Amino acid sequence: MILVENVHKSYVYGKQRSEVLHGINLKINKGEFVTLTGPSGSGKSTLLNLLAGIDVPDQGKIVIDGKEISKLSNEERTKWRRENLGYIPQFFYLIPFLSVLENVEITARLTKVNNFKEASLEALEKVGLKDKAKRFPSELSGGEIQRVAIARAIVHNPKIIIADEPTAFLDLKNKQNIVEILLKIWNEGKTIILATHDSFLAKKRIIELVDGRIIGEKYA
């Protein structure tokens, strides 16, 4: 279970401090599919970064499966994220000098997955890219790169998957394709938190953020 209690977060830009999140309270149960929606600058990515332990709140706490991750050190959060989380970023972040398979293998090796090569190929099969395992990122399309990022996020079988606008730079067909893959993974019992500003992609429990505040919640 994920518990977010009165979380505040602000950033300093030059001499000005800008508060991005204003006292967020949120509870996400195990196995839920949660979609965060809202316009640009509403705080979706910031909230996801806090949930993934990439950043820490200025105030409030985040407890995941009984562990207050906001109190962990940077290194401890890295290790926690490694074991418990799959992260799909907004931009196409693959390592350019590694092949598709090697990019997926990174996580598998880190988390000491048995038969990491087979596991990586299996993850690539789930996203429909097993045949392109030996290619390099520069030889793939945007949609394919994002699917590799999904394979990399699921290869070690994490409990939670966080996807920060993974469809932002894709065409409609690819957007739908990515969401379908995420739903398929959710059906395997994972907790999925997806951020998107495309309202038609929002699924299941939908939480709307505006100016760093939760203004509404609905189910679809």
Place this chain on the structure above:
Amino acid sequence: MLSILIGIKSLRRKGFLLLLSLLTLSFAVFVSVNNAAYNLENIAKTAWNDYVGNVRITGIFNEDFLDKISKSEYIQEYQALAIIPADIYVKGEKRTVYLIYPRNNISLMSYKIKEGNNTGALILDKKDIEFGKIIIKINNIEKEINITGYASAFYVFGIVDYRLIINENQLKDILGQIIYNVIFVKLKDLNNLKEFEKKIYDYSNQTKSKIDSFIVLDPETFPGKNETNAARNTFNLFIFLLSIVIFVSFFVYQFIYLEINSKELAILNVIGFTKKNLFVYYTTPIFLIFLISTIIGYSISIPFSYYVFESSLKSVPLGFSEIFLEKYGYKFNNEIVLNSFLIFFAFLIFSILPIFIYIYRKNILELFSFYFFSKSKNKLNIPNFNLKVSFNLSSGNLWKFILLIILFSLILTSTISLFSIRDSWNESIENLNNFYDNFIYALGNSKNLPEINNASVWKAVFHFAKVKEKDVVTATFLINKGVMPNLKEGRWPTNTGECVISLTLSKTENIKVGDEIELEAGINKYKLKVVGIAEIPLFFQYTRETRSVVLYYDEFKKIFGDLEENVIFLKGDYKAIYNELISKGFVVTLRSKDESISYGKSGGAIAFVFLNFLTFSLILSNTILIGIILVTNLSSKIKEIGILILLGYTTRKIIIMIIFSSLILIFTSIPISYLISLYFSSWNINMMIEFTGYFEPKINMNIVITSLAYSLLPLILIYFILYIIIKRINLVKILLG
């Protein structure tokens, strides 16, 4: 115009300030060292000759003789010195001293009072003697002498503990009369040497004076010349290395800079910048930095250059004193500034080559990389996953990796060479001084020498002769009772026209037994047949090898006169001989073999100053280069590292991966460095510090391991910087793109 304008504005980039500082410093060092080397070279030709003149005459001379000399039409100026060896009692201990009376202090061989006055004696080089009365002993007669000041002068005449400048009254009091034994003369015209020599002998006959030797002083063979040469060679080598470092740094920097800013290049191209515009935009700041750095560097080099020159001279204790430095008119040579500017300009042109290639001929670069990288990815095709990641984080490209290997090999080579030379140095001094138990330096008439067994007695002159244009020590042995230096080949001379040469002379000038050499002493030349090669300690107070020639005694005496300095190498008990020498009025300095070895080793300190300087420069410059490559490479891969951290790689794990790749670098460098060091250390030491004698430095495993430990220190520092960079990575910023 727009390209130039935004080019100027791009100077605000952080990296440019660092580049400006580095270039300014490099230019300042470049000009300073170049100028110091030029002045070091010049000092040999002018200052020595101005200070000592052209001719040295030894013997016994009275005032009538000097009166004749002073009226001679050939003479520009002269100096007569009375040099008297004596014993002196300092804090209850008997020590040796030369009492020196210079007849005319505004001429050659002058001195400068540093403290007090010359109403009494002046002590040279402030030591442990206080002003006031002190007891001296000459010919077993004790006298009191009053010391009233300290002075500086270049009166290096032999192995004594102290040198005192006395006045006319003190000389009269000591000797009862005024007699001189050395005269230095500066001629109006050197073409009149022969006539002047003839006149001098006429004067001696007329005035009942006695001439022992008439030596023409060669401005190229002055004391300290070898040390000055060593300094100049070191500086030249330093300049050469600095040039390479500046060039490589500039070149690498441009490539990396373009790699990092390739996106900017593309965007500018998209908005309408032509290739020419882009080239102007990228080269404008480089030209400006070049101009600013040379102007500031020039201003810094003016005082810095004199500092380098003065401190390198003062680090040579044998050859120089303050007065010698004062005699020399230091010049800041603007021709050198212009040359340095042109060399730097050449660097600049080379350094903008990558910009030109990158903008105009990018395809050629890709074609070039085809040979080194896997065809499709422009990256090395490494099968091992961990190795691949490590390699890409630490260097990325094969050419960068090869450059890293070369740079680290150079660091390792210089440290291996340093340690190997240091070890071999000490060993060679021990071997050289192993043939005797005690060394006695006895000042007095050799006719009065007692009967000595188990010893050899030597006489030597420094800086008065040359072989193949190189300064040599000329020596002879008066007595040979079995205690002789190590004869490597042949035999000792038994007749005139024969000589033994030192191993150093043999090796450096490729002279063998049976060869004929020409010994130049002043205007005279002597043909000598080499009958042997020996390792003889005739340098650095008879503790080190150097270029030397050993003549048969009669021939030596004919050329250089009869010297009062007797060098005795003795085996067994020294006490009886020592006491007998004292009772016969000799001024005696005793030194055990161990003291000689220790002293000889300390003589290496001068050379090690240069060696350490060179090694330090190499380590520093190469560390900077390695640092530039590793840090800029890492900076350009921040995003990749960010992803790795996002996926769960800890900072520690990433740095371990980078170090892992560096282990390959280190282990590849060891055999390369070992092979280079074998040649480099021998060449380095014999080229740079040739005056210390020839030897082949040895390299063992211990030296390699020690060198590796020292060479790794700068790498650790670089890895610490990398660690800080990785630690400070802001994942949020990376995720924002």
